[in-house]
Amino acid sequence: MSIVILLSLALMSLALCLAFVRLFRGPSLPDRVVALELFSSILVGIIGVVAIATDVPSLLDVAIVMALMAFMAAIGFARFLERGGPRDD
Amino acid sequence: MIELLKEGFILVGAIFMLLAALGIVRLPDLLTRMHATTKAATLGATLIMLAVAIHFAQVAVVARAFGVILFIMMTAPVAAHVIGRAGYFVGSKLWSGTLKDELRPNYDPLTHELKSGRETEANARREPQETDPS
Numbered sequence: 001m002s003i004v005i006l007l008s009l010a011l012m013s014l015a016l017c018l019a020f021v022r023l024f025r026g027p028s029l030p031d032r033v034v035a036l037e038l039f040s041s042i043l044v045g046i047i048g049v050v051a052i053a054t055d056v057p058s059l060l061d062v063a064i065v066m067a068l069m070a071f072m073a074a075i076g077f078a079r080f081l082e083r084g085g086p087r088d089d
Numbered sequence: 090m091i092e093l094l095k096e097g098f099i100l101v102g103a104i105f106m107l108l109a110a111l112g113i114v115r116l117p118d119l120l121t122r123m124h125a126t127t128k129a130a131t132l133g134a135t136l137i138m139l140a141v142a143i144h145f146a147q148v149a150v151v152a153r154a155f156g157v158i159l160f161i162m163m164t165a166p167v168a169a170h171v172i173g174r175a176g177y178f179v180g181s182k183l184w185s186g187t188l189k190d191e192l193r194p195n196y197d198p199l200t201h202e203l204k205s206g207r208e209t210e211a212n213a214r215r216e217p218q219e220t221d222p223s
Binding site for chain 2: 002011
């Protein structure tokens with residue numbers, strides 16, 4: 001594994017940790033949903049880098065499914081929030 | 090040369106993702122956080138998928154990588170719009186330094202009714218006419 005791949009994996013792991021901080025602290029539910037969406041984008045990147053590092057192109061299918069699931073989750077959370085009406089959390 | 094391009098794409102993509110995560114931690118309210126994450130994270134994933142396409146250089150893999158890019162580029166704005174809309178409706182607080190919220194005076198979050206600011210008695214009673222632009 002080259003130094004670039006290690007470095008980028010480290011950067012993206014740090015990004016995951018920062019996103020987790022927002023997921024933990026986020027004052028409202030929409031903030032947490034945004035953090036979850038960021039999670040999935042970073043995971044797509046990590047899967048891409050791992051696919052390059054291990055020379056396994058099938059991992060791209062995992063990335064596709066990851067992006068799809070994140071989109072569905074965002075839409076579902078938004079529907080849930082709008083149906084719920086005003087709230088204070 | 091190709092190796093260099095690939096490594097550059099990977100590094101820049103990872104840095105953009107780190108910037109998105111920094112933005113989501115540092116920025117003050119929901120809309121500014123979304124502004125940081127949707128664009129920077131989309132660009133980061135796109136650059137890394139470009140690196141994957143360059144690295145493998147087979148038709149099937151390149152097609153799938155571009156499929157991922159297209160899918161992310163199409164769904165990220167939709168998801169951001171939907172979450173931002175829902176966040177506005179549930180009353181997430183805007184940053185104290187916000188200068189202008191144009192929806193607030195014109196929008197009723199309970200009935201989802203949007204005023205144009207041109208409602209008058211005469212306009213409400215007026216019949217549609219032939220010369221109106223459609």
